[in-house]
Amino acid sequence: xxxxxxxxxxxxxxxxxxxxxxxxxxxxxxxxxxxxxxxxxxxxxxxxxxxxxxxxxxxxxxxxxxxxxxxxxxxxxxxxxxxxxxxxxxxxxxxxxxxxxxxxxxxxxxxxxxxxxxxxxxxxxxxxxxxxxxxxxxxxxxxxxxxxxxxxxxxxxxxxxxxxxxxxxxxxxxxxxxxxxxxxxxxxxxxxxxxxxxxxxxxxxxxxxxxxxxxxxxxxxxxxxxxxxxxxxxxxxxxxxxxxxxxxxxxxxxxxxxxxxxxxxxxxxxxxxxxxxxxxxxxxxxxxxxxxxxxxxxxxxxxxxxxxxxxxxxxxxxxxxxxxxxxxxxxxxxxxxxxxxxxxxxxxxxxxxxxxxxxxxxxxxxxxxxxxxxxxxxxxxxxxxxxxxxxxxxxxxxxxxxxxxxxxxxxxxxxxxxxxxxxxxxxxxxxxxxxxxxxxxxxxxxxxxxxxxxxxxxxxxxxxxxxxxxxxxxxxxxxxxxxxxxxxxxxxxxxxxxxxxxxxxxxxxxxxxxxxxxxxxxxxxxxxxxxxxxxxxxxxxxxxxxxxxxxxxxxxxxxxxxxxxxxxxxxxxxxxxxxxxxxxxxxxxxxxxxxxxxxxxxxxxxxxxxxxxxxxxxxxxxx
Numbered sequence: 180x181x182x183x184x185x186x187x188x189x190x191x192x193x194x195x196x197x198x199x200x201x202x203x204x205x206x207x208x209x210x211x212x213x214x215x216x217x218x219x220x221x222x223x224x225x226x227x228x229x230x231x232x233x234x235x236x237x238x239x240x241x242x243x244x245x246x247x248x249x250x251x252x253x254x255x256x257x258x259x260x261x262x263x264x265x266x267x268x269x270x271x272x273x274x275x276x277x278x279x280x281x282x283x284x285x286x287x288x289x290x291x292x293x294x295x296x297x298x299x300x301x302x303x304x305x306x307x308x309x310x311x312x313x314x315x316x317x318x319x320x321x322x323x324x325x326x327x328x329x330x331x332x333x334x335x336x337x338x339x340x341x342x343x344x345x346x347x348x349x350x351x352x353x354x355x356x357x358x359x360x361x362x363x364x365x366x367x368x369x370x371x372x373x374x375x376x377x378x379x380x381x382x383x384x385x386x387x388x389x390x391x392x393x394x395x396x397x398x399x400x401x402x403x404x405x406x407x408x409x410x411x412x413x414x415x416x417x418x419x420x421x422x423x424x425x426x427x428x429x430x431x432x433x434x435x436x437x438x439x440x441x442x443x444x445x446x447x448x449x450x451x452x453x454x455x456x457x458x459x460x461x462x463x464x465x466x467x468x469x470x471x472x473x474x475x476x477x478x479x480x481x482x483x484x485x486x487x488x489x490x491x492x493x494x495x496x497x498x499x500x501x502x503x504x505x506x507x508x509x510x511x512x513x514x515x516x517x518x519x520x521x522x523x524x525x526x527x528x529x530x531x532x533x534x535x536x537x538x539x540x541x542x543x544x545x546x547x548x549x550x551x552x553x554x555x556x557x558x559x560x561x562x563x564x565x566x567x568x569x570x571x572x573x574x575x576x577x578x579x580x581x582x583x584x585x586x587x588x589x590x591x592x593x594x595x596x597x598x599x600x601x602x603x604x605x606x607x608x609x610x611x612x613x614x615x616x617x618x619x620x621x622x623x624x625x626x627x628x629x630x631x632x633x634x635x636x637x638x639x640x641x642x643x644x645x646x647x648x649x650x651x652x653x654x655x656x657x658x659x660x661x662x663x664x665x666x667x668x669x670x671x672x673x674x675x676x677x678x679x680x681x682x683x684x685x686x687x688x689x690x691x692x693x694x695x696x697x698x699x700x701x702x703x704x705x706x707x708x709x710x711x712x713x714x715x716x717x718x719x720x721x722x723x724x725x726x727x728x729x730x731x732x733x734x735x736x737x738x739x740x741x742x743x744x745x746x747x748x749x750x751x752x753x754x755x756x757x758x759x760x761x762x763x764x765x766x767x768x769x770x771x772x773x774x775x776x777x778x779x780x781x782x783x784x785x786x787x788x789x790x791x792x793x794x795x796x797x798x799x800x801x802x
Contacts, residue, residue, distance in 0.1 A: 248267065265302065268306065308320045312349070341383070348386055355393075357390050368383045377410050380410060401430060437474055445467070677715060684719070685698050697735070697737070721772050722773060732755075750798075752793055770786070
């Protein structure tokens with residue numbers, strides 16, 4: 180309806196020429212005309228500016244939009260003001276003032292949001308997405324395109340929805356995500372066909388063709404270009420048509436179909452000349468130059484080469500190509516065999532030189548690799564040798580430490596033996612003294628009594644009393660001998676008891692090889708028989724010695740628990756362990772003596788250990 184009123188009003192005014200030029204007087208007459216409403220005047224002027232100035236004359240559009248903004252502000256036409264700001268931003272964008280355009284788009288977006296105009300929001304969000312695409316901020320552009328798509332769907336604005344789908348396809352195509360771009364183009368084409376929006380369909384088909392060209396599916400891409408060309412011809416949309424011809428020329432050039440390159444490039448060049456599109460003029464001349472050169476038509480190739488140079492910023496870009504082209508032209512014209520021979524000779528020399536250079540490079544590369552390999556081998560050997568020496572040094576230090584430990588244990592054992600021998604000697608001396616002083620005296624008295632009995636027997640006097648005294652003396656001698664035997668049986672260790680002896684052992688070995696030994700006991704209130712205590716002490720001493728020599732442990736625990744009928748001993752450590760499954764008590768790891776002692780006491784021994792884990796010895800001895 181808006182376009183219908185616009186067309187009627189333009190015809191009525193008669194101020195728009197066939198070439199789409201609108202004078203300032205025409206704009207003023209639209210603004211000052213009171214035969215229609217203010218909102219229709221604003222909408223009409225906005226459409227005129229948008230359609231006739233944005234592409235070709237952005238400066239003029241900016242001047243006129245400012246007038247329109249003043250008009251909408253004066254008349255308080257908020258919806259039309261939002262449209263005018265959006266058009267103002269379009270003019271700034273075409274002028275190349277990107278930052279100012281983004282600011283105006285954001286201003287119009289706020290106004291559309293205030294008015295709850297979903298259609299306007301969708302259009303502006305789409306334009307903001309274009310700004311971020313120009314800035315190569317594709318993530319932000321895609322975000323705004325998706326917001327625009329949502330608003331357009333809510334507003335049932337199918338035209339902007341189709342355009343946004345095409346823009347989303349373009350974002351993915353720019354990111355080289357061709358397979359993700361194609362579905363967007365297909366949706367846009369389907370939507371445009373549904374509402375008969377030919378212009379949008381043509382743009383989507385053009386971009387879909389570019390996507391298929393990227394996939395090297397040239398049959399589908401050419402079909403898309405042909406359909407886009409027919410739509411552009413139907414709508415007389417020269418701007419889209421010239422881009423279709425450029426895409427066709429590029430595709431035909433890739434597949435080396437030079438006849439079609441020439442045909443489409445000629446048509447495209449004619450349009451580019453009409454529209455004064457410098458970059459497209461350069462491109463079409465380049466395609467014609469390459470196509471004619473491939474067909475050996477050097478006159479026309481040189482013509483389009485010279486024509487294309489006019490649109491370049493620098494003549495140095497194709498100078499080398501120009502000389503080669505002139506050489507080919509002269510060769511065809513003069514057919515100088517001498518020049519051909521000379522060229523072939525130079526080419527062969529260059530080829531031979533290149534081969535020789537490559538061979539030399541290969542030799543240097545091989546030498547470099549070999550040298551690097553030798554250096555790396557030497558480094559690896561030195562590192563290995565150094566590591567081996569360190570390992571040997573560590574092993575030697577460990578052996579020295581073991582020897583020190585064994586020496587310390589032997590010294591401790593010798594000290595213990597010396598103490599025992601010394602004690603035994605003193606005990607012998609005490610025993611001899613007691614036997615001489617006590618038992619000897621008693622026996623001497625008993626001997627005298629027997630002699631006296633013998634004398635009195637002959638006289639027959641007081642025999643019974645003499646027998647009683649003699650029996651008493653013998654009983655005293657027996658008791659003294661028995662007492663000394665009991666005292667002797669107590670032994671050196673038994674003087675203090677088993678538990679103090681074990682605690683003293685733990686105290687003496689703690690600190691050797693960073694080993695810490697703890698003693699835990701339960702129920703040892705009563706003393707054991709001396710020989711049993713000595714045997715248990717020797718068993719524990721042997722196990723502790725084994726831990727020091729072989730386990731590399733830092734912690735060990737000795738647990739002793741006395742029950743009514745047995746005594747339980749647990750010796751465990753946190754060392755490296757060994758394989759208890761294949762354990763042989765005669766393997767020399769210090770357990771054979773332990774086993775023999777336990778067998779003599781009718782006890783049992785269990786060893787639980789695995790390589791890399793702790794070792795636990797469980798001993799049960801009946802009482």
